[in-house]
Amino acid sequence: MKEMLEIKDLHVSVESKEILKGINLSIAKGEVHAIMGPNGSGKSTLSQAIFGHPAYAVTQGSITFKGQDIVSLTPDKRANLGLFLAFQQPHSIPGVKIGSFLKQAINAQRHAADPKAKSLKIREFREMLESAMDALHMDKGFADRYLNDGFSGGEKKKAEILQMAMLKPDISVLDEIDSGLDVDALKVVSTGVNLLRSESDMGVLIITHYPRILKYIEPDHVHVLLDGKIVKSGDAQLAHDIEDKGYDWVK
Amino acid sequence: MAKKHIFEDLNRETFEHKNDSSYANKAQHGLSEELVRKISADKKEPDWMLDIRLKGLRLFNEKPLPTWGPDLSALNFDEIIYYASPDDIIEDNKSWDDVPDDIKETFDKLGIPEAEKEMLAGVGAQYESETVYHRLKDEWEKLGVIFEDMDIALQKYPDLVKKYFMTKCVPVGDHKFAALHAAVWSGGTFLYVPKGVKVTNPLQAYFRMNAKNMGQFEHTLMIIEEGADAHYIEGCSAPKYGANSLHAGCVEVFVEKGARFRYSSVENWSADTYNLNTKRALVKEDGRVEWVGGNMGSGVTMLYPASFLLGKRAHAEHLGIAFAGKDQLQDTGAKVFHSASDTTSNILMKSLSKGGGTSVYRGLVQVAPHAENIVANANCDALILDDYSRSDTIPCMKIQNNTASVAHEASAGKISAEDVFYLQTRGLSEAEATAMMINGFIEPVVKQLPLEYAVEMNRLIELEMEGSVG
Numbered sequence: 108m109k110e111m112l113e114i115k116d117l118h119v120s121v122e123s124k125e126i127l128k129g130i131n132l133s134i135a136k137g138e139v140h141a142i143m144g145p146n147g148s149g150k151s152t153l154s155q156a157i158f159g160h161p162a163y164a165v166t167q168g169s170i171t172f173k174g175q176d177i178v179s180l181t182p183d184k185r186a187n188l189g190l191f192l193a194f195q196q197p198h199s200i201p202g203v204k205i206g207s208f209l210k211q212a213i214n215a216q217r218h219a220a221d222p223k224a225k226s227l228k229i230r231e232f233r234e235m236l237e238s239a240m241d242a243l244h245m246d247k248g249f250a251d252r253y254l255n256d257g258f259s260g261g262e263k264k265k266a267e268i269l270q271m272a273m274l275k276p277d278i279s280v281l282d283e284i285d286s287g288l289d290v291d292a293l294k295v296v297s298t299g300v301n302l303l304r305s306e307s308d309m310g311v312l313i314i315t316h317y318p319r320i321l322k323y324i325e326p327d328h329v330h331v332l333l334d335g336k337i338v339k340s341g342d343a344q345l346a347h348d349i350e351d352k353g354y355d356w357v358k
Numbered sequence: 359m360a361k362k363h364i365f366e367d368l369n370r371e372t373f374e375h376k377n378d379s380s381y382a383n384k385a386q387h388g389l390s391e392e393l394v395r396k397i398s399a400d401k402k403e404p405d406w407m408l409d410i411r412l413k414g415l416r417l418f419n420e421k422p423l424p425t426w427g428p429d430l431s432a433l434n435f436d437e438i439i440y441y442a443s444p445d446d447i448i449e450d451n452k453s454w455d456d457v458p459d460d461i462k463e464t465f466d467k468l469g470i471p472e473a474e475k476e477m478l479a480g481v482g483a484q485y486e487s488e489t490v491y492h493r494l495k496d497e498w499e500k501l502g503v504i505f506e507d508m509d510i511a512l513q514k515y516p517d518l519v520k521k522y523f524m525t526k527c528v529p530v531g532d533h534k535f536a537a538l539h540a541a542v543w544s545g546g547t548f549l550y551v552p553k554g555v556k557v558t559n560p561l562q563a564y565f566r567m568n569a570k571n572m573g574q575f576e577h578t579l580m581i582i583e584e585g586a587d588a589h590y591i592e593g594c595s596a597p598k599y600g601a602n603s604l605h606a607g608c609v610e611v612f613v614e615k616g617a618r619f620r621y622s623s624v625e626n627w628s629a630d631t632y633n634l635n636t637k638r639a640l641v642k643e644d645g646r647v648e649w650v651g652g653n654m655g656s657g658v659t660m661l662y663p664a665s666f667l668l669g670k671r672a673h674a675e676h677l678g679i680a681f682a683g684k685d686q687l688q689d690t691g692a693k694v695f696h697s698a699s700d701t702t703s704n705i706l707m708k709s710l711s712k713g714g715g716t717s718v719y720r721g722l723v724q725v726a727p728h729a730e731n732i733v734a735n736a737n738c739d740a741l742i743l744d745d746y747s748r749s750d751t752i753p754c755m756k757i758q759n760n761t762a763s764v765a766h767e768a769s770a771g772k773i774s775a776e777d778v779f780y781l782q783t784r785g786l787s788e789a790e791a792t793a794m795m796i797n798g799f800i801e802p803v804v805k806q807l808p809l810e811y812a813v814e815m816n817r818l819i820e821l822e823m824e825g826s827v828g
Contacts, residue, residue, distance in 0.1 A: 158783050161775070182782035183791075191783070198780040202798025208784075211794065215785040253798070270784060 110135050111310055112157075112190075112278050116168035119149075119156045126152040128335035129168065134278055137308040141321055141346060144332035145354045150314045151195060153332070154282040158182050158192050172278070187219035191276035193267040195283040199255040205266060206236060206250035209273050216274060239272040243299050261292035268299035275303070278310040285320035297323030318350040331357050364469040364476065365814035370821055372467040373626065373655075376597045377460040379569035382486075385442035387571065389435060391415060394541050397441050401509055401544075404516055410523070414530050414540025421534040427720065428658050428689050433632050438573040438604050440542040443488040450507050451491045461485050468595070470564050473810060478591075480505040482563035484576055487544040498557055504550040505561055508577045511548030518550065522579055527610035528638050535634045539575050539608045546576030546607070549590060551617075556587035560622070560808060567596035567603055567627075578609040582617040582645075589620040591811060595655070598628035605631055605656070611639035613647050615669065620648040622807055626818055627656035629685055635661045643669025643698070650806045652815050653680045653690050654822060662720060664693035667701035674703040677803045679815070681822050682715030682747070691720040691752075696732045696762070705736040708800050710819075712743035716750070723764060724756040732762040740770040741799050743792075793823060 112134040119127040126149045134140050144150050156163045157170060159182045170177050177185050186192075200208070210232050217224040227235075236250055245265065255263050264284055271279055284296055301324060303309045313324060321329075321343065329345040330337045331354070339345065339357045348356065386393055394415050398408040423430050444458065451457055454471050465471060465483050474481040480494035482505070489507035498505070504515065512519050524530050530540040547563045567574050574596075582588055596603060605627060613619045619639070627633050633656040639647040649663040665674035676692035688711075694703040709717035719738045740749035751768045773795055781791035797804075797816055804812045 158779075160779055181788065182779060183785050183787050186783050186785040194780065194783075198774075198777045200777060200781070200795060200798050202801030203794055208781075208794065211790070212784040212786060215787070215790065219785065253801075274784065 111173060112312075113171045114157070114168070117156065117165065117170060118167035119152055120164045120166050121152065121162060125166070126335055127156065130337060132330065132337070134310045134312055136277060136310050137304065138328065139304070139311045139313065139324060139326045140328045140330065141313040141315060141326040142330050142332050143315055143318070143346065143349055145316065148332045149335040150316075150332055151282055154192055154280050154314055157185075157280060158190065159185055183215070184219070187216050189277035191271050191274055191279045193264070193271060193279065193281045193284050195286060197255050197263040197267055199253075199258070201253050201256045203254045204251055205254050205269070208254050209236065209270065212270070213273060235273065239269060242302055243269060243272060243295060245269060260287040261289060264288055264292060264296050268296050272299055272303060275307055276309060278312065279303070280312045280314065282314045283316065284313070285315055285317065293320065293323060300324050318346040321346045333358065363813040364472050364810045365817055368469070368814065368817050368821070373595045373628070374597045375464065375467070377464060377568050381445045382439055382442050382569035382572070385439045387437055387439055389415070389438075389440055389542070393440060397542060397544060401512075403512060406520060407512065410530060411541050414537045417531045417537035418534055418541055421537060423534060427660055428687050430632065430658065433602060433604065437571050437602065439569065439571050440573045440575070441544055442486050442569060442572065444485065450489055450510055452493050454491060457490050461490055464566060464568075465491070465564065468564060468566070468593070470562070473562065477559060477808065477810060478562050479557050479559035480561045482507060482547050484545045484563065484565045484574075486568060486572060486574065489545045494561075501555050502552040503555060503557060504548065506548045508546035508548050508579065509544065511579070515548075515550075518581075519548070519579065522581060522610065522612060523577075524608070524610070527612065527640050528608055528636055532636070535606045536608060536636050539577070539606045539636070542573070543575045543577040543608065547578045547580075547590070549580040549588065551582045551586040551588045553583040554585045557589070560589040560591050562591040562593065564593040565607075566594070567605070567631075570599040570601050571603055572596070573604040574607070576607050578607065580609075580611045580619065580621075582611070582613050582619045584615045585617060586614070587618045589622065591808075592621070592623040593626075594624070595626045596628045596631055598630055601630060603628070603631045605633045605635060607635045609635075609637040611647060613639055613641040613645040615642045616644040617642075618646045620650065621663075622650040622811065624652045624811065624815060624818065625656070625659075626654045629655065629657045631656040633659040633661065635659075637661065637663040638666070639664070639674070640666045640668055641672040641674065644671045645669065646673045646675070648675040648806075649677065649692070650803065651678045652803075652818070653678070653688055654818050657685060658687045658689070660689050662691045662693050662722075664695070665703065666695045666697060667703065668697050670698050671700045672698060673701065676703070676705040676707070677806055678707045679800050679803050680707070680709045680717050681819060682709070682711040682717040683822050684713035684715060686715040687718070688715070689718040689720060691722075692736075693722040694724070694734060696723070696725045696729045696734065699728075699730040699732075701729065702733045703735070705738075706802060707738045708803055709738070709740045709749055710743060710796065710799070711740070711747035711749050712823075714746050716748045718750045718752065719768075720752045722754045722756070725759050725762045725764070727758040729759050730761045732759065732764070734762070734764045736766045738768045739799070740768075741796065742770060742772050793820060796823065
C-alpha cells in the first residue's frame with residue numbers, strides 16, 4: 108500500500124520547549140490510525156506541526172506527504188496537497204458565510220492543482236454543497252450561516268465535517284473531534300468520516316483522549332502517545348485495553 | 359461564462375487616471391468676494407442666492423478652524439481652486455454621447471453608464487465644478503419625481519430650493535466649512551419625491567475631481583414627501599497629485615411624515631484630499647432615514663452624518679465603514695438627536711486601520727428632555743491591521759430624559775493569527791484569509807448595499823489592502 112503521509116523522527120518545540128521527541132508514523136490511503144494519549148502528551152502538537160502552525164518549530168526529522176517534504180510549506184500549501192485538519196476548537200469567522208467560504212476554498216484548491224483551472228461555477232458549487240449536506244443530513248440553511256459564529260459545540264464539529272466532505276482530502280487529521288459531543292452529534296461526525304472513507308478511500312488520523320469515537324470509526328492501527336513519544340502501537344484491541352486499564356498500564 | 363459585476367474590475371489606474379486639466383490653468387486659486395460674485399453671475403443666480411454666498415464667505419472668514427478634531431493647519435486655502443470647469447463641456451447632457459470623450463471614458467471606467475442601464479432610476483455625473491450628465495428615467499419623471507443638477511434645479515424650481523436651501527437643515531453659519539460651502543457651492547443633486555411615490559430603483563450621482571488643487575463643493579438637497587420612498591447612492595473619487603485638494607460637500611435631507619430614505623455613499627477620494635463633508639437629515643413622524651457609508655482614500659476625513667428625529671416614532675439608521683491607510687486620518691461617526699418621543703436609532707460603525715493610518719469614531723447621541731421612551735443603540739468595532747496603526751473611539755451621550763434606553767458597545771481588535779491559521783488549513787493563503795476576515799468584518803454594513811455596490815465596496819477594500827499582507 109502506498110504511504111501518503113510519512114512522519115520520521117519528528118521533534119517539535121514550542122517556545123524552545125521540546126514537546127514531540129521523535130515521532131514515527133506512516134499513514135496510507137484508506138487507513139485509519141488513532142493516536143491516543145492523556146492530556147499533555149503532545150497529541151495536539153502533532154496535528155499543529157503536521158499543518159505548519161508558525162508557533163510549532165520542527166527541530167529535527169521530516170514530514171513528507173505524497174513524497175514531498177512539506178515542513179517548509181505554508182499551511183495552505185499543505186492543505187492544497189490534500190491534507191485536512193478538523194480542529195478541536197474550530198474558529199468563528201463572523202460575517203463569512205459557510206457557503207462562500209467553501210467556494211473560495213475549493214477554488215484555491217483547484218488553482219493550486221492547476222493554475223489555469225477555471226473557477227467553480229455557482230450552480231456547480233451549489234449542487235456539490237447540497238449533495239454533501241444531504242449526505243450529512245444537514246439543514247440547507249446551514250450554508251448561509253456565518254462560519255462557526257454562535258454555533259454550539261456540536262454544530263461546529265458538523266461544520267468541520269462538511270468542510271472535509273467538500274474539500275475531499277486524501278488524509279484527514281481529526282483533532283479531538285469527539286470532545287464535548289453528544290452521541291447524536293458524534294454519529295453525524297462519524298457517518299461523515301466513514302462516508303468519505305468509502306467514497307474516496309480517505310486516510311484518517313484520529314487524535315483522541317477517549318476511545319469512545321473509535322466505536323464509530325474503526326481504527327486499523329492504534330498508537331499510544333506519552334510524553335512526546337509513541338510508546339506502543341497495535342490494532343483496535345489496544346484501544347479497548349486502554350479503555351479497560353487506562354494509560355498507566357502502557358507505561 | 360458567468361456575468362461579471364459592474365464594479366468588479368475597478369482598478370487603481372481608473373481612480374488615478376488624470377485627464378487633461380489645462381482648463382485649470384485659467385482658474386483662480388484662492389478665495390475672494392470677486393470669485394464668489396463671479397460664480398453666482400456665471401450661473402445667473404437670483405439675488406437671494408448671491409446673498410447666501412456672500413454671507414457664507416463672511417462667516418467662513420470669521421470662523422476659526424475647528425480645534426476639537428483633526429489638525430487642519432496644513433490645509434492651505436489659498437492654493438485651492440474653488441471653481442473650475444472643463445472648457446468644452448455642455449452641462450447637464452441627457453445623452454452620454456454629448457459628454458467629451460475623455461470625461462465619458464472616465465465615467466465608463468467607473469461603471470456609471472452601465473449601472474445606469476442595469477439598475478438605476480436616474481444618474482448624475484459631476485466633473486470638477488459642473489454636472490456633465492444628468493438623467494432620470496421617464497417612468498419616474500411621469501410620477502412627478504424631480505432629479506436634477508442642483509444648479510438647474512435652482513433655475514427651474516427657485517421657490518422650492520429657496521424654502522429648503524441651507525436654512526432649516528444645515529444653516530449657512532453652522533460651521534466654518536458649511537459657510538465655505540455656501541460661498542462657493544457648485545453642482546450637486548436635487549431630488550424631490552412627491553407624496554406617496556416609491557422610487558424602487560436607486561438614484562445615483564458620481565462626483566469626480568480631476569485637476570490638481572481642485573476643490574469640489576457640490577450641494578445635495580433631497581426632499582422626500584409624506585409616505586414616499588427613495589434610495590440615493592453617491593460615489594466620489596479623485597486622482598492623487600501630491601498637492602492638497604478639498605471636498606466640502608453639503609447634504610440636506612428632508613424626510614417627511616412616514617417617508618423612508620436611504621443615503622448610501624462610497625467616498626474614495628485621493629490621499630491628498632481633505633474631505634470635510636456635512637450630511638444631515640431632518641426626519642418627521644414615522645419617517646426613517648438610513649445612512650450607509652464607506653469612507654476610503656482621502657488624507658483627512660471629517661464626516662459625521664447627522665439625523666434629527668423631530669417627529670414621534672422616527673428612526674435613524676447609521677451604518678458606516680471607514681478605512682484609514684498610510685498617512686490617512688478617518689475621523690468619522692454619527693450624530694443622532696432624539697427630539698421627539700418613541701424615536702429610535704441604531705448606529706453600527708466598522709473601522710479599519712493599517713500602514714500607520716488612524717481611524718476615529720466620533721459619535722453623539724442626544725436625547726431631549728421632553729422625548730420619552732427613546733431607544734438608541736451604538737456599536738463601534740475597530741480592526742487594527744498592524745502594530746503601528748491606531749483606532750480611537752470617542753462616543754458622547756447627552757441623555758436628558760430618564761426613560762431613555764441607550765446602549766453603546768465598542769470593540770477594538772486585530773486579525774487573530776489563530777483565525778488565519780484556521781483558514782489556511784482550508785487552503786487559503788495568508789493574504790486570502792486576511793481579506794476574507796476583513797470582508798466578514800464589514801459584512802454587516804456591506805450587506806445593506808445593493809449587490810453591485812457591495813461588490814464595489816469589497817473591491818475598494820481589496821485595493822486598499824494590496825501589498826499590505828505577506
